[in-house]
Amino acid sequence: ITSVALTQHYLDRIEKYDGDLNAYITVTPELAIEMAKKADEMLDKGEGSLLTGIPVAHKDIFCIDGVKTSCGSKMLHNFVAPYDATVVEKLKAVGMPILGKTNMDEFAMGSSSESSYYGPTKNPWRLNAVPGGSSGGSAAVIAAGLAPLATGTDTGGSIRQPASFCGITGIKPTYGAVSRYGMIAYASSFDQGGPMSRSAEDAAWLLDAMSGFDAKDSTSLEQEKPDYTTRLAESLKGLRVGVPKEYFGEGLDASVSDVTKAAIEVLRQQGADIVEVSLPNKDLAVPAYYVLAPAEASSNLSRFDGVRYGHRCENPKDLSDLYMRSRSEGFGAEVKRRIMVGAYALSEGYYDAYYLKAQKLRRMVRDDFIKAFEQCDVIVGPVAPTPAFNIGEKSDDPISMYLADLYTIPVNLAGLPAMSIPAGFSEGLPVGLHLIGTYHSEGKLLNVAHQFQ
Ligand code: GLN
Secondary structure, three states: OOHHHHHHHHHHHHHHHHHHHOOEEEEOHHHHHHHHHHHHHHHHOOOOOOOOOOOEEEEOOEOOOOOEOOOOOHHHOOOEOOOOOHHHHHHHHOOOOEEEEEOOOHHHOOOOOOOOOOOOOOEOOEOOEOOOOOOHHHHHHHHOOOOOEEEEEOOOOOOHHHHHHHOOEEEEOOOOOOOOOOEOOOOOOOOOEEEEEOOHHHHHHHHHHHOOOOOOOOOOOOOOOOOOOOOOOOOOOOOEEEEEHHHHOOOOOHHHHHHHHHHHHHHHHOOOEEEEEOOOOHHHHHHHHHHHHHHHHHHHHHHOOOOOOOOOOOOOOOHHHHHHHHHHHHOOHHHHHHHHHHHHHHOOOOOHHHHHHHHHHHHHHHHHHHHHOOOOOEEEEEOOOOOOOEOOOOOOOHHHHHHOOOOOHHHHHHOOOEEEEEEEEEOOEEEEEEEEEOOOOHHHHHHHHHOOO
């Protein structure tokens, strides 16, 4: 099969099914076919890699030269990026045709993809359920076969939770492994791009192509690239699998608990040693994150002022009217809430009480993991406390939406790598298994994930 034929296959499916799912914000058929032709030429000459000619969808948070990049916001509804994000540049270089840009929560703030200016994405498994978020569009396009591979970003769970809700594979790499250059910033000390795919093997190849040191990102890791793709088949015999005793407490849906325990049993049967570990400060992670992430967001989003690019109000009276009306018209409710919380936490007189205290909690959560990894090689548990919830169910209740991030957020506070892999079902909806590793252990996580497939 040629890349042109493969790409056309996905474009046809998008045309047929995306009307129901709303998983793409922008589809780029001409760009896709043009890139597919080039990929076919590369393949004819025997050039390229395993991924050459395989189409990809990018979360609409990644800048693509000449393509609308909205970040799910009215603020950027008219923004056509003038350059490529490093991730995009790298995947272009291996010859992966771009199918389009996927739907997401506005500025990646959310867990359901409902806060998008472009309307909610539907979960392909049940159309009245959310696909998770913020990378809900990317998860939905993989699950529905509207792209074989996609990129996502994970600041507090946005790759893993939608992967879990849509029954696909997603990996949030170690902080710094994937360049943030050209990825619209939400909370820079947490934001991390990563692959979303059907299988662990696909994720390994995509991560291999996306990652690597980038001088354009000041927090990019200057490390030799870990071996993502060659360890997939290793035996799990003797692997120490940590199960945090705090993970199975109140609030965890019984069906999710059952799926998780069954998956742990599979690991045991494969020769892994299951050990109990403790993450005593896990409940501090959500409150710490929802101070720190909005604080960083309030600073990052100050660049959207209606002056240089993005939404601008009509007939501003003066400069402050321009700022005020452009921002109040351009941002949605959840983004405004985060900006206000963040600016408050950073303001004089409150900084010590909120921001500084949250930074201390962040360290405690990280230290818990370091200690747990003295006893085990990987930690397993649930990704989210429930399967996908219904559209509208939590959209008026931000606190309950935030609390549902309790398993994913601690990983981002610590900067660790983690995955969600398909593990089972609850009443027809997929349930993922969470694999958490120590720094730079993506190869090991992918190895464990591969044993489930
Ligand atoms: N749900 C979290 C939030 O709203 C995480 C989102 C993300 O990882 N981008 O901030």
